[in-house]
Amino acid sequence: MLxxxxxxxxxKGSDKGVHQLNIHIEKGDIYAxxxxxxxxxxxxxxxxxxxxxxxxxxIIIDGxxxxxxxxxxxxxxxxxPDNPDLYxxxxxxxxxxxxADIFQVGSSERxxxxxxxxxxxxxxxxxGDLISTYSHxxxxxxxxxxxxxxxxxxxxxxxxxxxxxxxxxVILKDIMREICGKKGAVFFSxxxxxxxxxxxxxxxxxxxxxxxxxGNMIDIVKEGQSLEDIFMEAVDDEAN
Numbered sequence: 001m002l003x004x005x006x007x008x009x010x011x012k013g014s015d016k017g018v019h020q021l022n023i024h025i026e027k028g029d030i031y032a033x034x035x036x037x038x039x040x041x042x043x044x045x046x047x048x049x050x051x052x053x054x055x056x057x058x059i060i061i062d063g064x065x066x067x068x069x070x071x072x073x074x075x076x077x078x079x080x081p082d083n084p085d086l087y088x089x090x091x092x093x094x095x096x097x098x099x100a101d102i103f104q105v106g107s108s109e110r111x112x113x114x115x116x117x118x119x120x121x122x123x124x125x126x127x128g129d130l131i132s133t134y135s136h137x138x139x140x141x142x143x144x145x146x147x148x149x150x151x152x153x154x155x156x157x158x159x160x161x162x163x164x165x166x167x168x169x170v171i172l173k174d175i176m177r178e179i180c181g182k183k184g185a186v187f188f189s190x191x192x193x194x195x196x197x198x199x200x201x202x203x204x205x206x207x208x209x210x211x212x213x214x215g216n217m218i219d220i221v222k223e224g225q226s227l228e229d230i231f232m233e234a235v236d237d238e239a240n
Contacts, residue, residue, distance in 0.1 A: 001027050001154055001185040002048065007057035009047050018044050018209040021057070025154075025187050025202070028180045032196035032217075033189040034231060035206035041189040042082070044206070045158050048187075049079040062153055075103065077154035078147035082162065082189075084139060088132035092123065092142050095131060096149060103150035110149055117145040120171050136163045144172060155179055157188035161195065173199055197227035205234050 002025040010017040018040040025031045035041050046052040048059055050070045059066045061073040087095055093114070100110040118124040121141040131139065140163045147155065155176065161169050176186045176199065190196050196203060197217065204214035213220060213234045221227050 001025050001029070001062055002187060003058070003060040004044070004048065005058045005060070007044065007047060007054055007059065009043055009052060009054040016040075016043075016209065018047070018206070021206075021209075021211055023204050023211070023214060025185050027183040027185055029202050030176055030180055030186045030200045031188070032200040032203040033187065033206065034191070034193060034196060034203065034227075035189075036235070039206045040209040041206060042158055043209075045079070045081075045156055045187075045189060049077070049156060050074060075150075076152060077156055078150070078152035079156045080143050080147050080158065080160060082159040084143035086131050086139055086142065088130065091130055092127035092134070095142065096127070096146055099146040100149045105150050113149050113151070114145065117148055121145065121168055137165060137168070140164055141168060144175075148175065152179075153184045155184065155186045155188075157186070159190060160188055161190065161192055169195075193227045193231060197221060203227065205231055207235055 002023070004021055004023040007021040008017070008019050016038065021044060023031070033041050033044070043052065047054045048061075048066070050066055050073065062076045064073050064076070066073045087098070090098065096114050097110065105113075115124070118127060121144070123138055123141050126134065126138060131142065134142065144160075160172060164172065173195075179186060201217055202215065203217050203220060205212050213230070217227070221230055
């Protein structure tokens with residue numbers, strides 16, 4: 001579903017970026033991407049989604065090279081950044097219809113999906129209000145619904161649980177599992193390691209722009225240890 005091959009992205013005048021990154025996400029995977037602040041998680045996600053150009057490597061989404069056909073790739077995934085920028089002069093429903101128009105979602109399909117997810121996240125009654133009146137949590141929920149309205153095959157999220165109340169976080173985790181049950185995939189960065197350990201079947205750990213561990217969660221997290229233990233060991237080992 002997603003192949004990141006030898007990805008290198010460097011920022012001018014700085015060592016920051018990512019270097020020779022390789023990650024393979026298959027259909028059915030819920031894949032966690034973890035690392036310290038500044039490790040390169042957001043840079044990687046922005047390269048994958050076409051926001052950042054990159055210096056070397058390839059990014060293949062559902063068999064399509066994003067450098068060769070970015071529009072077709074973008075039809076197949078949805079991206080939710082850590083701080084979504086929404087058009088605050090629109091109402092919630094206007095924004096959702098705007099996104100549905102972009103992805104050419106039919107009127108019947110969009111109505112059903114918007115109703116389903118708005119009810120699940122309990123913001124139906126607020127869809128007629130201006131987004132500028134929404135709380136941070138409500139904006140996060142609206143961004144999630146907008147990402148789901150075209151039923152993406154690949155869901156890419158940057159710190160998705162920040163700002164969500166516990167019930168909304170549970171709903172989002174259920175949606176992730178549902179996408180993967182339909183042979184889609186989820187790739188997300190997070191600092192919430194206990195959630196990643198319980199939710200994900202695969203994980204990648206990045207430090208200073210370089211991948212230091214990746215693979216099946218069950219293989220990386222050994223009996224008697226936690227993902228937090230493994231993360232700290234991996235980071236300490238690289239430092240020595």
